[in-house]
Amino acid sequence: MKIVIPGGSGQVGTILARAFHRDHEVVVLTRRSRDRPWRVVAWDGETLGPWQQEIDGADAVINLAGRSVNCRYGRSNRRAIMDSRIASTHVVGQAIAAAARPPQVWLQAGTATIYAHRYDAGNDERTGVLGGLEKDAPSTWRFSIDVARAWEHAFASAATPRTRKVLLRSAMTLSPDRGGVFDALLGLVRHGLGGTIGDGRQFMSWIHEDDFAAAVRWLIDRPDVDGVVNVASPHPLPNVEFMRILRQAYGARIGVPATPWMVEVGAWLMRTESELILKSRRVVPGRLLERGFRFTWPLWHDAAADLCQRWDAMHRAPSRAA
Numbered sequence: 001m002k003i004v005i006p007g008g009s010g011q012v013g014t015i016l017a018r019a020f021h022r023d024h025e026v027v028v029l030t031r032r033s034r035d036r037p038w039r040v041v042a043w044d045g046e047t048l049g050p051w052q053q054e055i056d057g058a059d060a061v062i063n064l065a066g067r068s069v070n071c072r073y074g075r076s077n078r079r080a081i082m083d084s085r086i087a088s089t090h091v092v093g094q095a096i097a098a099a100a101r102p103p104q105v106w107l108q109a110g111t112a113t114i115y116a117h118r119y120d121a122g123n124d125e126r127t128g129v130l131g132g133l134e135k136d137a138p139s140t141w142r143f144s145i146d147v148a149r150a151w152e153h154a155f156a157s158a159a160t161p162r163t164r165k166v167l168l169r170s171a172m173t174l175s176p177d178r179g180g181v182f183d184a185l186l187g188l189v190r191h192g193l194g195g196t197i198g199d200g201r202q203f204m205s206w207i208h209e210d211d212f213a214a215a216v217r218w219l220i221d222r223p224d225v226d227g228v229v230n231v232a233s234p235h236p237l238p239n240v241e242f243m244r245i246l247r248q249a250y251g252a253r254i255g256v257p258a259t260p261w262m263v264e265v266g267a268w269l270m271r272t273e274s275e276l277i278l279k280s281r282r283v284v285p286g287r288l289l290e291r292g293f294r295f296t297w298p299l300w301h302d303a304a305a306d307l308c309q310r311w312d313a314m315h316r317a318p319s320r321a322a
Helices: 011-021 075-098 139-156 181-190 209-220 239-250 260-269 286-290 300-315
Strands: 002-006 025-030 039-042 060-063 105-109 164-170 172-174 206-208 227-231
Touching: 002 011, 011 025, 011 172, 011 209, 060 075, 075 105, 075 139, 105 209, 139 164, 164 209, 172 181, 172 209, 181 239, 181 300, 206 209, 206 300, 209 227, 227 286, 239 300
Parallel strands: 002 025, 002 060, 025 039, 060 105, 105 164, 164 227, 172 206
Antiparallel strands: none
């Protein structure tokens, strides 16, 4: 099977390429040339070019392209975040539509951030509440919702009648790789700062990298599944519990909490946005569960222990090796 991953040079793309490369032909379309065990082909994410030959005859396309949201939402960054997602989705759709042998399935990255900031119930695909109108959420959070909606609209409007389309509303994908979300959270724990963040009530939706790759593989193989699919663990949990379990898994005795104002200051200093950690993302994978997908790591307690062990093995933290 040939799998093409536009925008696949980041953490999530690397997770998928690494998982599929074992048994399949993987081609990553990227602006950045890197030495990888799989093939890497240049593209600009905006215009058709020689790269589209990789789409023609491929079995699956997994589009992950888009500028990282881990930044301050100034005018130029907002434009880049929005435009990179819309343009790349449009051009991938054009390449699929023009292919003599279009892929059987197009999986398009989305985000679980599209759901409302809430504590009372989980958001599944059928009954979940979309965000943007919450009374208790800062108005600055509306930008993320606008991006998510525009991104999904660009995907839905792509005319690819011969290709099944699946929209991935993904939670944060956790792996022990450097620079990923788990690496950042564990960094707080390792430095004694992994306490409750904000009021601790905000739900954290997550998925272990093994389950993320397995879910993508499962969706490729299921011709009866299309449309929106939440890709997240079935057990999101409040930040206070999430961080406590992570501290226990790593063996950290203390974790200094961060009040909301401290989070705001820290986000400003780190050139990122507090929304990424303060918004309550209570997302559940209704369709995956209904169709029989089985998670290897459904519980954070087990997933955290595995990720901490693998992080140690990969990075050989001196304080842990002693």
